[in-house]
Amino acid sequence: MRLGVVTLFPSMFHVLWDSGVTGRALKRGIVGLNLWNPRDFTHDRHRTVDDRPYGGGPGMVMGVQPLRDAIHAGRAELGEGCRVLYLSPQGRRLDQAGLEALATQKALLFVAGRYEGVDERLVDVEIDEEWSIGDYVLSGGELAAMVMIDGLVRLLPGALGATESAQQDSFVNGLLDCPHYTRPEVIEGRRVPSVLLSGNHEAIRRWRLKQALGRTWLKRPDLLSGRILNLEQQHLLAEFIREYQAEYGE
Numbered sequence: 371m372r373l374g375v376v377t378l379f380p381s382m383f384h385v386l387w388d389s390g391v392t393g394r395a396l397k398r399g400i401v402g403l404n405l406w407n408p409r410d411f412t413h414d415r416h417r418t419v420d421d422r423p424y425g426g427g428p429g430m431v432m433g434v435q436p437l438r439d440a441i442h443a444g445r446a447e448l449g450e451g452c453r454v455l456y457l458s459p460q461g462r463r464l465d466q467a468g469l470e471a472l473a474t475q476k477a478l479l480f481v482a483g484r485y486e487g488v489d490e491r492l493v494d495v496e497i498d499e500e501w502s503i504g505d506y507v508l509s510g511g512e513l514a515a516m517v518m519i520d521g522l523v524r525l526l527p528g529a530l531g532a533t534e535s536a537q538q539d540s541f542v543n544g545l546l547d548c549p550h551y552t553r554p555e556v557i558e559g560r561r562v563p564s565v566l567l568s569g570n571h572e573a574i575r576r577w578r579l580k581q582a583l584g585r586t587w588l589k590r591p592d593l594l595s596g597r598i599l600n601l602e603q604q605h606l607l608a609e610f611i612r613e614y615q616a617e618y619g620e
């Protein structure tokens with residue numbers, strides 16, 4: 371998959387090369403990442419990248435010509451089939467299903483807005499999809515783009531080692547993750563659940579599934595309302611609820 375970002379702060383993206391899953395995927399060529407900075411497409415002495423809003427008011431808008439030229443350069447490099455995504459609070463709310471849909475694309479060009487955003491006519495003409503990573507305002511679209519890139523890369527074949535893919539599975543099947551434990555066996559008098567020390571892999575699998583179902587029921591019942599549970603899952607969740615209510619009443 372080929373990725374591109376149009377951003378006034380390209381140095382922010384260097385962390386993607388430094389760390390873990392994304393760094394390895396980039397080194398292995400599983401994913402490519404190119405950056406285009408509108409400031410490199412300015413022609414005035416001050417390399418101006420912002421402009422005043424029509425209608426007045428506080429704040430500035432991203433200047434049209436440098437941004438448009440940067441987007442065109444990115445599109446030219448990534449190929450005409452690339453989808454141009456704009457990060458903004460007005461966009462479609464990102465979730466795992468959204469990441470999975472985007473991961474099927476051959477090339478994505480993220481446009482990271484700064485200031486008050488981008489001229490609406492550029493959004494209409496240049497942007498294919500608008501995405502939001504949550505209902506809050508950030509100083510720019512860069513961190514939102516990095517969140518999406520991290521989530522996307524993990525879904526590409528070969529990006530995750532055997533160990534990391536376990537974590538992916540837990541949420542991919544739409545449930546919250548089960549609890550995790552490591553040494554020492556006792557912390558502040560709290561022991562590791564004995565099933566995890568039993569070596570009984572089938573019992574451990576069922577315990578982890580039961581915990582994932584139970585925690586989803588407790589913390590995010592909305593994730594359960596939209597899905598069918600198979601017989602084993604129904605049984606394990608019922609068992610969790612029975613034990614929970616015996617323990618905590620209500």
Ligand SMILES: NC(=O)c1ccc(NCc2ccccc2)nc1
Pocket residue numbers: 457458459483484485486487488501502503504505506507508509510511514
């Ligand atoms: N919730 C998000 O995904 C998000 C994306 C960008 C952003 N800030 C940049 C910007 C501000 C206003 C208009 C367009 C872009 N803040 C939050």
